[in-house]
Amino acid sequence: MTASVGENSVESKTTLAALAPLQAVLFDIDGTICDSDPLHHYAFREMLQEIGFNGGVPITEEFFIQHIAGKHNDDIAKFLFPDDIQRGLKFVDDKEAMFRRLASEQLKPVNGLYKVKKWIEDRGIKRAAVTNAPKANAELMISILGLSDFFEALIVGSECEHAKPHPEPYLKALEIINVSKDHTFVFEDSVSGIKAGVAAGMPVVGIATRNPEHLLMEAKPVFLIKDYEDPKLWAALEELDKK
Numbered sequence: 644m645t646a647s648v649g650e651n652s653v654e655s656k657t658t659l660a661a662l663a664p665l666q667a668v669l670f671d672i673d674g675t676i677c678d679s680d681p682l683h684h685y686a687f688r689e690m691l692q693e694i695g696f697n698g699g700v701p702i703t704e705e706f707f708i709q710h711i712a713g714k715h716n717d718d719i720a721k722f723l724f725p726d727d728i729q730r731g732l733k734f735v736d737d738k739e740a741m742f743r744r745l746a747s748e749q750l751k752p753v754n755g756l757y758k759v760k761k762w763i764e765d766r767g768i769k770r771a772a773v774t775n776a777p778k779a780n781a782e783l784m785i786s787i788l789g790l791s792d793f794f795e796a797l798i799v800g801s802e803c804e805h806a807k808p809h810p811e812p813y814l815k816a817l818e819i820i821n822v823s824k825d826h827t828f829v830f831e832d833s834v835s836g837i838k839a840g841v842a843a844g845m846p847v848v849g850i851a852t853r854n855p856e857h858l859l860m861e862a863k864p865v866f867l868i869k870d871y872e873d874p875k876l877w878a879a880l881e882e883l884d885k886k
């Protein structure tokens with residue numbers, strides 16, 4: 644199934660309206676509240692090339708999207724270093740240190756983030772961040788974006804028995820902030836994250852910041868937006884307000 648960001652607007656309204664009264668919104672972090680994937684791609688590309696991975700040929704964006712974006716570091720380590728998992732785990736730790744250096748200088752919010760933040764705050768809706776990123780990364784990104792006081796909880800994949808695409812991190816978020824999946828929706832930008840939210844029984848609004856739309860649609864979000872300024876999102880939120 645393929646659909647563009649411009650489609651499914653009618654579906655979006657009806658699907659989110661069914662959540663009324665809205666209790667909570669759950670956010671992924673990388674690629675969802677900040678455009679961090681280019682920094683991750685850069686760090687992986689530079690460091691893998693340095694050790695002669697793939698014969699010294701730099702990894703492509705397609706390779707990054709298919710095998711790395713949105714996945715937990717343990718799984719990335721196993722994929723990149725199947726014969727030496729310990730080396731893989733050390734490599735991804737070093738890569739995260741490089742990412743944090745880049746992020747502290749270059750991280751930017753996804754367009755319209757503070758507009759949707761205000762909408763949520765004005766209505767007293769609960770919120771949590773749910774991520775496969777290491778805790779140090781997650782806390783740094785949230786802090787850089789000025790959202791440390793916005794999120795009531797931070798759930799990281801490594802503190803769950805299963806990371807995304809398993810639903811556990813999202814189910815744990817619902818439990819911690821004490822809300823129902825029937826009155827909560829999720830913002831996600833990766834296939835793995837959308838699958839996790841859907842498996843947890845919630846509608847997921849997909850954000851097409853970097854990942855190809857046709858891949859995101861296969862994971863079954865209720866609709867896709869290009870960022871938080873997208874008129875489709877605001878039509879859906881207005882519909883919720885009317886309920």
